[in-house]
Amino acid sequence: MNRCKWPGADPLYVSYHDQEWGVPVYDDQLLFAKLILDGAQAGLSWITILRKRDGYYKAFDNFDPLKIAAYDEVKFEQLMNNPAIVRNRQKIRAAIKNAQAFLQLKEEDDSFSDFLWSFVDGKPIQNAWSDLSQIPAKTAESEAMSKALKKRGFSFVGPTIIYAFMQAVGMVNDHVIDCFRYEEVNALSGG
Numbered sequence: 001m002n003r004c005k006w007p008g009a010d011p012l013y014v015s016y017h018d019q020e021w022g023v024p025v026y027d028d029q030l031l032f033a034k035l036i037l038d039g040a041q042a043g044l045s046w047i048t049i050l051r052k053r054d055g056y057y058k059a060f061d062n063f064d065p066l067k068i069a070a071y072d073e074v075k076f077e078q079l080m081n082n083p084a085i086v087r088n089r090q091k092i093r094a095a096i097k098n099a100q101a102f103l104q105l106k107e108e109d110d111s112f113s114d115f116l117w118s119f120v121d122g123k124p125i126q127n128a129w130s131d132l133s134q135i136p137a138k139t140a141e142s143e144a145m146s147k148a149l150k151k152r153g154f155s156f157v158g159p160t161i162i163y164a165f166m167q168a169v170g171m172v173n174d175h176v177i178d179c180f181r182y183e184e185v186n187a188l189s190g191g
Contacts, residue, residue: 040056
């Protein structure tokens with residue numbers, strides 16, 4: 001069975017690749033959680049965040065934006081001292097700021113999912129890469145989404161972070177064509 005080479009042999013990484021990566025996500029709160037986790041990844045490998053994902057869910061109240069938006073300095077310091085997450089001041093502040101921006105966006109547009117998916121016309125882009133080296137770090141769509149999110153007050157949402165997010169939540173199918181998940185993810189996307 002062929003799969004993308006990036007997960008290597010790490011069982012957690014392989015499971016993530018085989019079950020989650022590239023599967024379309026439309027739930028507002030799950031998209032918010034994935035956006036925060038991808039922002040936490042900045043400058044790190046995804047496996048670092050994946051290994052801490054359960055810790056993030058616990059530390060950040062299951063990524064409930066209402067709760068996160070109300071975090072005070074006491075909660076911020078608790079997070080800064082929590083070894084279950086990446087303890088980076090800017091990333092933790094960004095998570096709080098992004099929760100506030102998320103709530104504002106939902107108040108104005110109702111659906112975070114619809115807002116994000118509008119950058120790919122509401123359906124996943126089906127790429128057809130034969131090799132990992134062909135996969136871009138960012139695209140015109142990720143640059144547009146990044147710009148729009150920043151305009152709405154989000155941070156840690158640069159075009160490269162956003163492209164990784166788009167891959168993770170199935171806005172693009174970047175499984176290589178000989179990966180067993182390529183056709184499966186394509187089918188999930190209605191392809």
